[in-house]
Protein backbone atom coordinates (compact mmCIF):
# COMPACT_ATOMS: atom_id res chain seq x y z
CA UNK A 138 0.00 0.00 0.00
CA UNK A 139 2.98 2.30 0.19
CA UNK A 140 3.35 2.53 -3.57
CA UNK A 141 1.39 5.79 -3.67
CA UNK A 142 3.88 7.23 -1.23
CA UNK A 143 7.00 6.36 -3.17
CA UNK A 144 6.32 8.22 -6.36
CA UNK A 145 7.54 11.78 -6.40
CA UNK A 146 4.63 13.81 -5.15
CA UNK A 147 4.01 17.43 -4.45
CA UNK A 148 7.48 17.90 -3.07
CA UNK A 149 6.24 20.45 -0.58
CA UNK A 150 8.70 20.39 2.29
CA UNK A 151 6.11 20.68 4.98
CA UNK A 152 6.68 21.27 8.66
CA UNK A 153 7.24 18.47 11.12
CA UNK A 154 9.28 16.67 8.46
CA UNK A 155 6.04 15.17 7.17
CA UNK A 156 5.22 14.92 3.53
CA UNK A 157 1.47 14.90 4.03
CA UNK A 158 -0.60 16.09 6.95
CA UNK A 159 -3.96 14.39 7.43
CA UNK A 160 -6.45 15.92 9.86
CA UNK A 161 -8.94 13.77 11.77
CA UNK A 162 -11.93 15.83 12.85
CA UNK A 163 -15.48 15.52 14.09
CA UNK A 164 -18.49 17.73 14.60
CA UNK A 165 -18.79 16.73 18.23
CA UNK A 166 -16.90 14.93 20.97
CA UNK A 167 -17.23 11.32 21.99
CA UNK A 168 -17.85 9.93 18.51
CA UNK A 169 -14.51 8.10 18.43
CA UNK A 170 -12.36 10.66 16.65
CA UNK A 171 -9.23 9.87 18.66
CA UNK A 172 -9.85 6.14 18.37
CA UNK A 173 -10.08 6.48 14.60
CA UNK A 174 -7.04 8.80 14.44
CA UNK A 175 -4.87 6.40 16.43
CA UNK A 176 -5.96 3.24 14.62
CA UNK A 177 -5.75 4.92 11.22
CA UNK A 178 -2.18 5.93 12.09
CA UNK A 179 -1.25 2.39 13.18
CA UNK A 180 -2.84 0.98 10.01
CA UNK A 181 -0.86 3.44 7.85
CA UNK A 182 2.35 2.47 9.65
CA UNK A 183 1.61 -1.25 9.23
CA UNK A 184 1.12 -0.60 5.53
CA UNK A 185 4.67 0.76 5.27
CA UNK A 186 4.14 4.52 5.61
CA UNK A 187 6.39 6.32 8.09
CA UNK A 188 3.65 7.72 10.29
CA UNK A 189 3.37 10.10 13.20
CA UNK A 190 0.43 11.27 15.26
CA UNK A 191 0.05 14.53 17.11
CA UNK A 192 -2.70 15.30 19.61
CA UNK A 193 -4.09 18.78 19.04
CA UNK A 194 -7.25 18.18 21.06
CA UNK A 195 -5.69 20.42 23.67
CA UNK A 196 -8.68 20.50 26.03
CA UNK A 197 -9.48 16.78 25.76
CA UNK A 198 -6.26 15.01 24.81
CA UNK A 199 -6.41 11.23 24.66
CA UNK A 200 -3.83 10.09 22.12
CA UNK A 201 -1.22 9.48 24.83
CA UNK A 202 -3.67 7.32 26.78
CA UNK A 203 -4.87 5.45 23.70
CA UNK A 204 -1.31 4.65 22.65
CA UNK A 205 0.10 4.00 26.13
CA UNK A 206 2.59 6.85 25.78
CA UNK A 207 1.89 9.06 28.76
CA UNK A 208 5.54 9.30 29.77
CA UNK A 209 7.06 12.80 29.72
CA UNK A 210 9.00 13.11 26.46
CA UNK A 211 12.77 13.43 26.56
CA UNK A 212 14.32 16.70 25.52
CA UNK A 213 17.35 16.75 23.24
CA UNK A 214 20.32 19.03 23.88
CA UNK A 215 18.92 21.49 21.34
CA UNK A 216 15.70 21.73 23.38
CA UNK A 217 13.51 19.80 20.92
CA UNK A 218 11.20 17.19 22.41
CA UNK A 219 11.58 13.60 21.25
CA UNK A 220 8.41 11.87 20.03
CA UNK A 221 7.63 8.64 21.85
CA UNK A 222 7.95 5.66 19.49
CA UNK A 223 5.19 3.07 20.02
CA UNK A 224 3.12 0.73 17.87
CA UNK A 225 5.25 1.74 14.87
CA UNK A 226 4.29 5.41 15.32
CA UNK A 227 5.99 8.60 16.43
CA UNK A 228 3.59 10.01 19.03
CA UNK A 229 3.47 13.57 20.35
CA UNK A 230 0.95 14.92 22.82
CA UNK A 231 0.96 17.87 25.17
CA UNK A 232 -1.02 15.86 27.70
CA UNK A 233 2.10 13.97 28.70
CA UNK A 234 3.60 17.30 29.69
CA UNK A 235 0.58 18.70 31.57
CA UNK A 236 -0.81 16.93 34.67
CA UNK A 237 -4.51 16.05 34.12
CA UNK A 238 -5.58 17.95 37.26
CA UNK A 239 -4.08 21.18 35.93
CA UNK A 240 -6.82 23.23 34.30
CA UNK A 241 -5.75 25.18 31.25
CA UNK A 242 -7.79 27.78 29.47
CA UNK A 243 -6.86 27.55 25.84
CA UNK A 244 -7.25 31.01 24.37
CA UNK A 245 -6.25 32.19 20.87
CA UNK A 246 -2.56 33.12 21.30
CA UNK A 247 -1.90 30.19 23.62
CA UNK A 248 -3.48 27.82 21.11
CA UNK A 249 -1.33 29.11 18.28
CA UNK A 250 1.72 28.76 20.50
CA UNK A 251 0.84 25.18 21.44
CA UNK A 252 0.31 24.26 17.79
CA UNK A 253 3.68 25.79 16.90
CA UNK A 254 5.33 23.96 19.76
CA UNK A 255 3.90 20.57 18.82
CA UNK A 256 4.86 20.93 15.18
CA UNK A 257 8.14 22.79 15.28
CA UNK A 258 9.67 22.22 18.69
CA UNK A 259 9.65 18.46 18.30
CA UNK A 260 12.44 16.40 16.79
CA UNK A 261 10.09 14.77 14.29
CA UNK A 262 11.70 12.10 12.15
CA UNK A 263 11.08 12.15 8.39
CA UNK A 264 7.49 11.05 7.99
CA UNK A 265 5.30 10.15 5.06
CA UNK A 266 2.11 11.02 6.91
CA UNK A 267 1.41 12.98 10.05
CA UNK A 268 -2.05 12.29 11.46
CA UNK A 269 -3.51 15.16 13.50
CA UNK A 270 -6.20 14.53 16.12
CA UNK A 271 -8.13 17.82 16.10
CA UNK A 272 -10.53 19.01 18.80
CA UNK A 273 -14.21 18.41 18.03
CA UNK A 274 -16.13 21.13 16.28
CA UNK A 275 -14.78 24.36 14.97
CA UNK A 276 -12.34 26.67 16.58
CA UNK A 277 -8.95 28.20 17.11
CA UNK A 278 -6.93 25.04 16.69
CA UNK A 279 -8.06 24.41 13.13
CA UNK A 280 -7.37 28.05 12.24
CA UNK A 281 -3.88 27.82 13.72
CA UNK A 282 -3.16 24.61 11.84
CA UNK A 283 -4.39 26.03 8.55
CA UNK A 284 -2.34 29.18 9.07
CA UNK A 285 0.80 27.33 10.01
CA UNK A 286 1.07 24.44 7.59
CA UNK A 287 -0.08 22.90 4.33
CA UNK A 288 -2.67 20.18 4.87
CA UNK A 289 -3.29 17.27 2.49
CA UNK A 290 -6.85 16.66 3.62
CA UNK A 291 -9.27 15.79 6.39
CA UNK A 292 -11.18 12.74 7.54
CA UNK A 293 -14.41 13.52 9.38
CA UNK A 294 -15.56 10.99 11.98
CA UNK A 295 -19.14 10.65 13.11
CA UNK A 296 -21.44 8.14 14.64
CA UNK A 297 -23.99 7.46 11.94
CA UNK A 298 -27.14 8.81 13.57
CA UNK A 299 -28.75 12.07 12.63
CA UNK A 300 -27.67 14.31 15.54
CA UNK A 301 -23.95 13.60 15.16
CA UNK A 302 -24.21 13.61 11.37
CA UNK A 303 -25.61 17.14 11.34
CA UNK A 304 -22.55 18.29 13.28
CA UNK A 305 -20.30 16.32 10.92
CA UNK A 306 -21.87 18.21 8.03
CA UNK A 307 -20.80 21.48 9.68
CA UNK A 308 -17.26 20.18 10.02
CA UNK A 309 -17.20 19.28 6.31
CA UNK A 310 -18.52 22.76 5.43
CA UNK A 311 -15.80 24.36 7.53
CA UNK A 312 -13.05 22.45 5.75
CA UNK A 313 -14.52 23.40 2.41
CA UNK A 314 -14.50 27.01 3.55
CA UNK A 315 -10.77 26.73 4.22
CA UNK A 316 -10.18 24.93 0.90
CA UNK A 317 -9.06 21.80 2.71
CA UNK A 318 -9.94 18.63 0.77
CA UNK A 319 -12.27 16.35 2.72
CA UNK A 320 -11.24 12.75 2.07
CA UNK A 321 -14.58 11.55 3.39
CA UNK A 322 -16.71 10.58 6.34
CA UNK A 323 -16.02 7.60 8.62
CA UNK A 324 -19.06 6.06 10.30
CA UNK A 325 -17.75 4.92 13.67
CA UNK A 326 -19.71 2.50 15.85
CA UNK A 327 -22.01 1.93 12.90
CA UNK A 328 -22.80 -1.59 13.96
CA UNK A 329 -22.22 -3.99 16.77
CA UNK A 330 -21.05 -7.55 16.39
CA UNK A 331 -23.48 -9.75 18.33
CA UNK A 332 -21.47 -11.68 20.94
CA UNK A 333 -23.92 -14.59 20.61
CA UNK A 334 -24.31 -15.09 16.87
CA UNK A 335 -21.42 -12.99 15.51
CA UNK A 336 -23.75 -11.13 13.20
CA UNK A 337 -23.35 -7.39 12.65
CA UNK A 338 -26.36 -5.39 13.87
CA UNK A 339 -26.81 -1.67 13.15
CA UNK A 340 -26.54 0.46 16.29
CA UNK A 341 -28.13 3.60 14.89
CA UNK A 342 -30.46 4.54 12.12
CA UNK A 343 -27.71 4.11 9.56
CA UNK A 344 -28.63 6.34 6.65
CA UNK A 345 -27.92 9.79 8.13
CA UNK A 346 -24.13 9.83 7.75
CA UNK A 347 -24.30 8.37 4.24
CA UNK A 348 -26.79 11.11 3.36
CA UNK A 349 -24.39 13.73 4.65
CA UNK A 350 -21.56 12.33 2.52
CA UNK A 351 -23.82 12.39 -0.52
CA UNK A 352 -25.14 15.89 0.17
CA UNK A 353 -21.70 17.34 0.80
CA UNK A 354 -20.17 15.54 -2.20
CA UNK A 355 -17.57 13.75 -0.12
CA UNK A 356 -16.77 10.05 0.02
CA UNK A 357 -18.31 7.62 2.48
CA UNK A 358 -15.11 6.06 3.87
CA UNK A 359 -16.99 3.17 5.39
CA UNK A 360 -17.98 1.86 8.78
CA UNK A 361 -16.03 0.87 11.89
CA UNK A 362 -17.89 -1.51 14.20
CA UNK A 363 -18.45 -0.86 17.88
CA UNK A 364 -16.02 -3.34 19.35
CA UNK A 365 -15.91 -4.18 23.06
CA UNK A 366 -12.48 -5.75 22.57
CA UNK A 367 -11.24 -2.51 21.02
CA UNK A 368 -12.37 -0.39 23.96
CA UNK A 369 -10.85 -2.88 26.43
CA UNK A 370 -7.50 -2.80 24.60
CA UNK A 371 -7.73 0.99 24.28
CA UNK A 372 -8.03 1.27 28.06
CA UNK A 373 -4.66 -0.56 28.26
CA UNK A 374 -3.06 1.80 25.74
CA UNK A 375 -3.06 -0.70 22.89
CA UNK A 376 -4.89 0.30 19.69
CA UNK A 377 -6.98 -2.56 18.29
CA UNK A 378 -5.06 -2.17 15.03
CA UNK A 379 -1.96 -3.25 16.95
CA UNK A 380 -3.68 -5.86 19.16
CA UNK A 381 -5.80 -7.62 16.52
CA UNK A 382 -5.10 -6.26 13.04
CA UNK A 383 -6.73 -9.24 11.35
CA UNK A 384 -10.05 -9.02 13.21
CA UNK A 385 -13.17 -7.38 11.78
CA UNK A 386 -12.34 -4.01 13.33
CA UNK A 387 -8.68 -4.21 12.33
CA UNK A 388 -9.68 -4.96 8.76
CA UNK A 389 -12.04 -1.98 8.76
CA UNK A 390 -9.18 0.30 9.85
CA UNK A 391 -6.86 -1.24 7.24
CA UNK A 392 -9.46 -0.46 4.56
CA UNK A 393 -9.74 3.10 5.87
CA UNK A 394 -5.95 3.49 5.66
CA UNK A 395 -6.01 2.29 2.05
CA UNK A 396 -8.69 4.87 1.24
CA UNK A 397 -6.66 7.62 2.91
CA UNK A 398 -3.49 6.61 1.02
CA UNK A 399 -5.45 6.75 -2.23
CA UNK A 400 -6.88 10.17 -1.36
CA UNK A 401 -3.45 11.54 -0.42
CA UNK A 402 -2.13 10.26 -3.75
CA UNK A 403 -4.95 11.99 -5.63
CA UNK A 404 -4.27 15.27 -3.83
CA UNK A 405 -0.59 15.01 -4.77
CA UNK A 406 -1.46 14.53 -8.43
CA UNK A 407 -3.90 17.43 -8.26
CA UNK A 408 -1.32 19.68 -6.61
CA UNK A 409 1.32 18.70 -9.14
CA UNK A 410 -1.01 19.39 -12.05
CA UNK A 411 -2.02 22.69 -10.57
CA UNK A 412 1.63 23.68 -10.49
CA UNK A 413 1.87 22.68 -14.13
CA UNK A 414 -1.26 24.67 -14.91
CA UNK A 415 -3.21 21.58 -15.94
CA UNK A 416 -6.43 20.08 -14.77
CA UNK A 417 -5.96 16.82 -12.88
CA UNK A 418 -7.35 13.56 -14.16
CA UNK A 419 -9.67 13.55 -11.15
CA UNK A 420 -11.00 17.00 -11.92
CA UNK A 421 -11.59 15.95 -15.51
CA UNK A 422 -13.34 12.77 -14.47
CA UNK A 423 -15.48 14.68 -11.99
CA UNK A 424 -16.16 17.36 -14.55
CA UNK A 425 -14.90 20.20 -12.34
Ligand SMILES: Nc1ncnc2c1ncn2[C@@H]1O[C@H](COP(=O)(O)OP(=O)(O)O)[C@@H](O)[C@H]1O
Pocket residue numbers: 163165166167168169170171172173199325326361362363364365367368371
Ligand atom coordinates in the same frame (compact mmCIF):
# COMPACT_ATOMS: atom_id res chain seq x y z
N1 LIG B 1 -15.37 1.56 17.35
C1 LIG B 1 -15.38 1.59 18.68
N2 LIG B 1 -15.67 0.47 19.40
C2 LIG B 1 -15.69 0.51 20.75
N3 LIG B 1 -15.44 1.59 21.48
C3 LIG B 1 -15.15 2.73 20.83
C4 LIG B 1 -15.10 2.79 19.40
N4 LIG B 1 -14.80 4.07 19.04
C5 LIG B 1 -14.66 4.75 20.20
N5 LIG B 1 -14.87 3.96 21.26
C6 LIG B 1 -14.84 4.36 22.68
O1 LIG B 1 -15.68 5.51 22.84
C7 LIG B 1 -15.08 6.46 23.71
C8 LIG B 1 -14.89 7.78 22.97
O2 LIG B 1 -13.94 7.58 21.93
P1 LIG B 1 -12.84 8.68 21.58
O3 LIG B 1 -12.03 8.13 20.48
O4 LIG B 1 -12.12 9.12 22.81
O5 LIG B 1 -13.81 9.84 21.06
P2 LIG B 1 -13.52 11.39 20.70
O6 LIG B 1 -12.08 11.52 20.41
O7 LIG B 1 -14.39 11.64 19.51
O8 LIG B 1 -13.97 12.17 21.88
C9 LIG B 1 -13.78 5.83 24.17
O9 LIG B 1 -14.00 5.22 25.40
C10 LIG B 1 -13.45 4.80 23.11
O10 LIG B 1 -12.70 3.71 23.63
Ligand SMILES: [Mg+2]
Pocket residue numbers: 170171172194197198199
Ligand atom coordinates in the same frame (compact mmCIF):
# COMPACT_ATOMS: atom_id res chain seq x y z
MG1 LIG C 1 -10.62 12.59 21.45
